[in-house]
Structures are given as structure tokens and as C-alpha cells.
Amino acid sequence: MTGDHQTLALLLFSAFVAVTLAITTWVSRGRQGSADEFYAGGRLFSPMENGFAIAGDYMSAASFLGVTGLIALFGYDGLLYSVGFLVAWLVVLFLVAELVRNCGRFTFADVVAARMREKPVRIAAGTSSVTVCVLYLVAQMVGAGSLVALLLGGTNGAARTWTVIGVGALMVVYVSLGGMRATTWIQIVKAVLLLSGAITLTALVLARFHGDIDQLLRTAAERSGHGDAYLAPGLKYGADWTARFDFISLGLALVLGTAGLPHILSRFYTVPTARAARRSAIWSIGLIGSFYLMTIVLGLGAAALVGSDAVRASHASGNTAVPLLALDLGGGAGSTGGTVLFAVVAAVAFATILAVVAGATLASSASVAHDLYASLRRPGARQRSEVAVARVAAVGIGAVAIALSLLASDLNIAFLVGLAFAVAASANLPVLLYSLFWRNFTTRGAVWSVYGGLVPALALVVVSPVVSGSPDSIFPGVDLQYFPLENPGLVSIPLGFLAGWIGTVTSREVPDAARHAETEVRSLTGAGAA
Amino acid sequence: MEKYDGGGGGRVRPDDPWYDALASGWGELDGTTAPAAAVPHARRESAGRTGTAAEIYLEVQRSPAFQEVRSRYRRFVFPGVAVFFSWYLAYVVTATTAPDLMARPVAGAVNIAMLAGLGQFLSTFLLTWAYARHARLRRDRAALELRWNTQEELTRESER
Numbered sequence: 200m201t202g203d204h205q206t207l208a209l210l211l212f213s214a215f216v217a218v219t220l221a222i223t224t225w226v227s228r229g230r231q232g233s234a235d236e237f238y239a240g241g242r243l244f245s246p247m248e249n250g251f252a253i254a255g256d257y258m259s260a261a262s263f264l265g266v267t268g269l270i271a272l273f274g275y276d277g278l279l280y281s282v283g284f285l286v287a288w289l290v291v292l293f294l295v296a297e298l299v300r301n302c303g304r305f306t307f308a309d310v311v312a313a314r315m316r317e318k319p320v321r322i323a324a325g326t327s328s329v330t331v332c333v334l335y336l337v338a339q340m341v342g343a344g345s346l347v348a349l350l351l352g353g354t355n356g357a358a359r360t361w362t363v364i365g366v367g368a369l370m371v372v373y374v375s376l377g378g379m380r381a382t383t384w385i386q387i388v389k390a391v392l393l394l395s396g397a398i399t400l401t402a403l404v405l406a407r408f409h410g411d412i413d414q415l416l417r418t419a420a421e422r423s424g425h426g427d428a429y430l431a432p433g434l435k436y437g438a439d440w441t442a443r444f445d446f447i448s449l450g451l452a453l454v455l456g457t458a459g460l461p462h463i464l465s466r467f468y469t470v471p472t473a474r475a476a477r478r479s480a481i482w483s484i485g486l487i488g489s490f491y492l493m494t495i496v497l498g499l500g501a502a503a504l505v506g507s508d509a510v511r512a513s514h515a516s517g518n519t520a521v522p523l524l525a526l527d528l529g530g531g532a533g534s535t536g537g538t539v540l541f542a543v544v545a546a547v548a549f550a551t552i553l554a555v556v557a558g559a560t561l562a563s564s565a566s567v568a569h570d571l572y573a574s575l576r577r578p579g580a581r582q583r584s585e586v587a588v589a590r591v592a593a594v595g596i597g598a599v600a601i602a603l604s605l606l607a608s609d610l611n612i613a614f615l616v617g618l619a620f621a622v623a624a625s626a627n628l629p630v631l632l633y634s635l636f637w638r639n640f641t642t643r644g645a646v647w648s649v650y651g652g653l654v655p656a657l658a659l660v661v662v663s664p665v666v667s668g669s670p671d672s673i674f675p676g677v678d679l680q681y682f683p684l685e686n687p688g689l690v691s692i693p694l695g696f697l698a699g700w701i702g703t704v705t706s707r708e709v710p711d712a713a714r715h716a717e718t719e720v721r722s723l724t725g726a727g728a729a
Numbered sequence: 730m731e732k733y734d735g736g737g738g739g740r741v742r743p744d745d746p747w748y749d750a751l752a753s754g755w756g757e758l759d760g761t762t763a764p765a766a767a768v769p770h771a772r773r774e775s776a777g778r779t780g781t782a783a784e785i786y787l788e789v790q791r792s793p794a795f796q797e798v799r800s801r802y803r804r805f806v807f808p809g810v811a812v813f814f815s816w817y818l819a820y821v822v823t824a825t826t827a828p829d830l831m832a833r834p835v836a837g838a839v840n841i842a843m844l845a846g847l848g849q850f851l852s853t854f855l856l857t858w859a860y861a862r863h864a865r866l867r868r869d870r871a872a873l874e875l876r877w878n879t880q881e882e883l884t885r886e887s888e889r
Contacts, residue, residue: 275842279824282849286817289856293806297864416838431832431842432824443825450821454814474869477861484857488850495846713783716790723798724872726789726879 207538211546215392216369219553222384223377235729237586238305238565239468240379242729246475248387250482253466255386256558257284257457257483258393258490259335260342260551261616266491267524268517270498271510274419274429276436277498279446280617281491283453288487290458292480298635298722300467300476304729306562307464307627308570311634313721314714315642318574323649325570327626328461330653331619332563333600335460336556338615340366340604343552345518345612346545360605366549367601370556374564375590379469382557389554394490396547400521400540401493403528404500415496418503429502441683449617452688456620459627462562473725500524518612522548560593560600567592607673610665617686618660625652625691629699635722637703639710644703651698652691659687785882789875798871805863813856820845 235241244252262284269277303309308324340363347362373381408415420429428434436446457463467476501510501520504527513519522544526532529540568589607615630648633640660666662681667674684690721727789795824831824842831842 413837433828717786724875726876
């Protein structure tokens with residue numbers, strides 16, 4: 200890559216950072232740091248604003264870079280991610296968005312804790328929220344690392360490390376100074392940038408093929424080196440039954456995971472009513488759906504125009520397919536158009552990473568302060584100090600995420616996100632659904648359901664081929680592999696539901712009818728909602 | 730059973746901006762034009778009787794108005810979830826177990842797999858639209874009414 204790319208991309212990116220820092224300062228001026236303000240941005244965002252912010256929170260670098268990369272390399276099998284990421288929103292819209300808005304205040308643990316003995320439930324739900332957020336953060340920061348490696352040419356270890364650290368430091372600044380209000384505006388700006396970038400590239404790809412989708416598909420299949428197999432399922436996940444089950448496991452995790460992602464759930468608290476929460480979910484489904492349709496075109500375009508081999512040569516798991524595509528669409532390496540487009544795309548991807556990372560950091564610091572700290576420390580702590588804890592927690596989580604990202608820097612980021620989704624679907628979704636819909640659910644059921652999903656999900660990853668026992672593992676030299684699937688969802692999601700059920704039916708605790716009534720009435724009508 | 734607005738004292742007027750997008754006609758199971766009006770009133774006639782917050786919630790939960798809202802919500806949502814979840818699972822399982830079937834060409838380079846994938850996008854958009862419409866026409870008005878009534882009772886209780 201030439202110096203022009205770098206300079207221009209760095210300039211654009213610095214502009215984004217400057218704008219977002221200005222937003223952070225602007226929105227946080229003169230606000231006293233109340234909990235409502237810090238965690239929920241005052242709850243007065245409009246559905247459209249929140250819809251864009253949710254889309255900005257959700258359309259991560261993993262989708263923009265990772266999914267397009269998978270489509271470029273494996274064709275149809277990459278498309279599963281796009282479909283799963285979108286269909287998952289129906290679970291959010293139908294079962295979760297409005298009810299969670301009505302029942303909770305800041306975190307999803309609020310919903311569960313309202314019916315149960317507060318302390319054990321909060322500790323369990325807080326722990327799993329933080330775990331999911333950290334996994335998600337790692338995926339995004341690995342994305343930032345590979346983007347920089349591409350930008351600076353080759354695998355420049357030091358640059359990669361410093362980028363990851365820089366991204367981590369920036370997100371801590373946004374979150375701890377600006378809270379939810381700043382995070383929301385950053386996500387809105389980013390969603391607009393990302394969608395404009397995707398629309399531009401999609402239009403250019405389609406223009407290149409004169410709008411002939413059939414031609415695009417044929418060329419992509421041809422240049423992928425796989426022929427017609429590229430357009431059918433099975434290239435990545437069809438080799439044997441292990442791979443097939445991995446595919447099903449991933450599909451399950453994607454569709455059920457979104458509704459358990461803490462940073463998505465906490466976004467619904469930023470609007471005033473359940474109806475506004477529903478309308479923001481609808482906005483985001485529209486935006487996210489269009490975006491994932493475009494990722495398909497971009498992935499196919501990268502295969503057709505850049506070629507799967509060139510994509511693979513740049514990054515083994517395809518994370519750099521879109522920037523390469525942009526370079527080609529602009530006129531190729533060395534041309535002005537190519538330089539500009541490449542720089543724009545790189546800057547947009549950076550912006551994406553920063554915004555998503557800020558959202559996940561905010562959600563996890565909220566869990567630490569509101570759920571874990573508030574349960575573990577003296578009960579009389581003032582709200583003011585809870586926000587202070589959240590600001591400090593953001594720094595700690597940033598540090599952990601940076602360290603883990605440096606370890607995992609060679610994994611495909613869409614795959615890493617798949618892991619975060621699997622953990623969210625196993626640990627968070629069962630307890631949330633049981634609390635909202637099951638009259639006899641008890642405290643023990645809630646606690647078992649969280650740990651019964653969280654522990655197997657993490658344990659299965661540790662003994663999976665991701666960590667050890669295969670050439671692509673994090674520790675290729677060690678062999679701890681006992682579980683064949685890369686994604687634990689197929690086993691751990693049913694376990695989470697099962698554990699919650701067993702915990703409930705075996706406990707002698709009598710379910711509190713009045714608090715169930717309160718949850719039910721509040722969730723469906725909004726009476727007494729914050 | 731009371732008529733809608735009967736005991737509400739006109740707090741919730743049909744021209745309330747809350748109802749900005751109220752439409753009527755399509756998708757009405759019972760064919761009424763103002764569907765939410767069919768929901769009975771939640772509040773007891775006797776204003777003198779109140780309880781603690783827990784009792785108020787229990788009472789509202791038992792009220793026919795709330796039961797109606799809840800069953801309308803569940804009657805739409807549970808079958809809806811069953812439909813899209815099994816359609817999605819069928820799609821994923823077919824893609825893995827019967828790739829040959831999915832690879833069958835339909836028109837040009839477009840095969841069954843591509844159509845099924847786009848079908849998932851389409852069904853998601855359609856269900857989103859149907860849910861929004863159902864909630865707006867069949868639930869929102871009654872839920873809001875319940876909310877005000879319940880909160881009024883709660884406020885009265887806390888002032889006591």
C-alpha cells in the first residue's frame with residue numbers, strides 16, 4: 200500500500216475522532232452525572248434516533264469486514280451470517296424489546312431481579328453480561344487490528360498492537376466522559392457513515408456489472424475458483440458432519456443471541472415508552488436488513504472483482520475483502536479514485552469499530568456498576584457513586600479487552616462475534632424469556648439458567664478446536680480439544696434453558712405471585728415503568 | 730363490562746398524538762373498526778377500595794381488560810415466533826443436509842439456496858410489518874388505558 204492511502208485514511212479517521220470527541224464534550228457539558236443520564240441518556244431519544252443508534256451498535260466491523268470476507272471466500276456459506284443476523288431481530292421485536300423497556304431501568308438484569316431475590320440474580324446476570332460484552336469487544340478490536348495491518352502493509356505487529364490500545368483508550372474516553380448520550384450520538388453518526396459507505400460501494404459494484412445480478416453471480420463463482428459450488432451451501436460447512444453441525448450451531452446462536460446482547464437491550468432504555476422501543480426496533484430492522492442485503496453484494500463483488508485468492512492472500516480469513524474491493528472499484532492501486540475510496544472505507548470501518556466498542560463498553564460498565572458492584576457492596580451507596588464506579592469499570596474492561604484482543608488477533612472476526620452470540624443466547628436469553636413468560640420461575644431457576652448456559656458455553660470453547668488442537672488454533676502447540684464444534688450454541692443454548700427449568704422445578708421456593716403480576720402488568724402496559 | 734372511555738374521564742382522547750398512526754380495516758379478526766374499544770375497563774367502579782401496590786398489580790392482572798391485552802399479544806406473538814423460527818431452522822438444516830437440493834438452479838445463476846436466503850429477508854420484513862400493525866391496532870390503546878388506570882391507583886395508594 201502506498202503512503203497516500205495511509206495519510207488520507209488517517210486524516211479522515213482523525214476527523215471522525217475529532218467530531219466524536221466534540222460530540223462527547225458537547226453533550227456532557229453541564230450535566231450532572233445521574234444514573235438515568237449516564238446509562239440511559241435521559242431516556243428521551245426519538246424512535247428514529249434510537250433506531251439508527253441500534254443499527255450503529257449492531258452493524259459491527261464484524262459484519263462489514265468479516266461477513267463480506269466470508270462471502271468473498273466461501274460464497275453462500277458466508278450468507279448464513281447475514282440471514283441469521285437479521286432474522287434474530289424478530290426475536291428481539293416480538294419477545295423482548297417492549298417488555299424489557301417496560302420492566303427494566305438500566306440493564307437486563309433489572310428485568311430478572313424484579314421478580315427474584317435480587318442479589319444472586321444480579322451477580323449471575325451481571326457476570327454473564329460482562330462476559331458477553333468482553334467477547335464482543337475482542338471481536339471488534341481484532342477487526343481494528345487487521346484493518347491497520349492492511350493499511351500499513353503486511354503484518355506490522357507493533358502498529359497492530361498500538362491500534363488496539365488506541366481504540367481501547369478512545370472508547371474509554373467516550374464512555375466514561377460521555378455516557379449513553381455521547382455513545383448514542385456516536386452510533387448515529389457511524390450508522391449514517393457506514394450505510395452511506397455500503398450504499399456507495401454497492402452501487403459501484405452493481406454499476407460495474409450494469410445491474411446484471413446474474414452476471415455478478417457468475418463472475419463471482421468463476422473467480423472464486425470453486426465454480427457453481429460457490430453459489431450453493433457446503434463450501435465451508437459441508438465437508439463432514441462435524442462441519443455441518445457447526446453450521447447449525449452457529450445458525451442457532453445467531454438467531455437467538457441478539458436478544459441476549461446486553462448492549463442491544465440497554466439501547467431500549469434510551470426511549471421514553473415501549474411503543475417508542477418497538478418503533479426503534481422497526482427502524483433498526485429496516486436499516487439492518489438493507490445493510491445485510493448490501494453485504495451480500497459486496498462479498499460477491501469482492502469475489503468477482505478482486506478474486507478470492509487475492510482476498511485470501513491479504514488476510515487468511517478474509518477480513519480485508521471490502522477495503523480491497525474499494526481499491527479496485529476506485530480504479531485500482533495507485534489511482535486517485537482507488538486511494539480515496541480505500542481511505543474512505545478504512546475510515547468508515549474504524550468509525551464502526553469505535554462506535555460498537557463504545558456501546559459494548561458502556562453496557563458492560565453498567566453491568567459492573569449497577570449489577571455487580573451494587574449487589575456486592577454496601578447497599579446504601581449513593582447513585583452518584585454508582586456512576587463513578589461505572590466510569591472506572593469502563594477503564595478496567597478496556598484493559599481486559601485490549602489484552603484478549605492481542606491474543607486472538609488472527610481469528611476471523613465474524614466467527615468471534617458468533618461466539619459472543621452463542622454465549623449471549625445460552626446465558627442471557629433463557630433467563631430473560633423465563634422471567635417474562637413463566638409464572639412459576641424462581642430465583643434458583645434464574646441463577647441456574649444463567650450459569651447453566653454460561654459455564655458450558657465457555658467450557659466448550661476452551662476444549663474446542665478454536666483454542667487448541669488444530670493448526671488454526673490460538674495455541675496450536677497444545678491439545679486440549681475434546682469438543683469438535685467451533686461454536687458451542689447447539690449444546691449450550693438448550694443447556695441454559697434446561698438448567699433454568701430444572702432449577703425451578705427442584706426449588707422449594709414458592710414463586711411470588713404478586714411480583715409476577717407486577718412484571719406481567721408492567722411488561723405489557725408500561726404501568727410504573729421508569 | 731364498561732364501554733371504553735366510560736370511566737376514563739376522557740383522559741385518553743382519540744386525537745391524542747399517541748394514536749397518530751391509527752389505521753383501521755385490514756387484519757381485523759373481528760371486523761370492528763375500532764378494535765381496542767372492545768377491551769373492557771380495568772378499574773373497579775368503587776373508587777373507595779384500594780390495596781397495597783402488590784394488590785393493585787394482582788387485581789389488574791386478574792382484570793378482564795388485562796387478560797384481553799395479554800391474550801391478544803400472545804395469540805399473535807407465539808404463533809409468529811413458531812413460524813419464523815421453524816422456517817429459519819428448516820432453512821439452516823436444509824442448507825447443511827441437502828446442499829444438492831439447494832444448489833438446483835432456478836433461473837440463470839440463481840439457485841434455490843439464493844431464493845431461500847432472500848425469502849428469509851422478505852419474511853422478516855413482512856413479519857415486522859405485521860407485528861407493528863397488530864400492536865398498533867389491537868394492543869396500544871388498551872395497554873395505554875391500563876397503564877394510566879394502574880398508575881392512578883398506585884399514586885392514590887402512595888398518597889394514602
